[in-house]
């Protein structure tokens with residue numbers, strides 16, 4: 001199967017995901033909010049990473065790869081879904097995690113079910129993953145395999161195609177719902193999701209995108225989102241966005257991968273008003289940022305909030 005301009009793509013997601021009004025949440029927030037339910041993308045436990053994996057796996061198969069090597073933290077949604085997608089399409093999967101071996105719970109347990117081999121870097125520094133991913137890929141190449149090595153989050157121009165093309169899906173849904181230009185609101189980590197959406201929303205003329213950073217410093221996100229949006233637009237053969245991306249800081253809480261009290265409160269509000277659970281690492285913090293912005297009158301509706309998945313971390317996040 002191919003995507004726009006015959007880009008290699010495999011089918012992993014159940015699309016389109018629902019775009020639903022959130023009337024009780026909107027009333028509580030004081031701004032019109034819609035939820036884009038990408039927690040329901042359907043592969044495994046769903047989540048935003050499934051869209052990018054359609055293109056990353058398509059690319060891997062087109063190159064004749066037989067092994068996917070990637071990684072992240074032991075609780076990485078990305079790593080688990082990447083391993084699952086790889087196995088589904090006949091590739092072996094090796095995941096590299098920073099730190100020392102930990103009990104296999106949550107995403108790590110699910111990666112085990114998917115048959116992934118896991119290696120730990122022994123270093124707490126998250127960037128150690130990227131180095132060891134390259135080392136593992138080199139070992140596999142030397143042994144005659146054909147690995148595809150991907151950095152944390154799958155944040156490459158090819159991976160960003162998932163959300164660049166999601167904008168086409170959103171354009172149809174917004175038109176059907178009679179919604180004009182919107183503000184797309186999401187959590188930003190490795191920046192691939194925002195990079196793709198930034199390119200896609202500009203391409204389709206849908207409004208603007210606001211990313212709430214939950215791990216990297218805002219200036220680094222601006223750089224990464226800009227580069228990924230440009231790369232995705234180039235692959236699609238459409239103009240790159242002319243506006244710089246918007247990154248909102250200040251909602252990280254104690255650290256990446258940890259709950260924040262304001263994120264937990266925001267997630268509880270969404271659960272009690274709309275019956276949707278937001279993951280504590282990403283979407284809960286993004287929603288906390290949206291509620292503050294709405295209270296201060298800094299955002300006007302309609303807002304399309306990306307529910308980005310991460311269900312396993314509901315049970316494992318400290």
Ligand SMILES: Cc1ncc(COP(=O)(O)O)c(C=O)c1O
Pocket residue numbers: 047048049077078153155187188189190191192193194279282283308309310
């Ligand atoms: C549930 C969830 N939401 C949001 C994100 C952020 O996406 P990105 O890394 O593309 O910025 C991630 C990344 O792992 C995620 O797992």
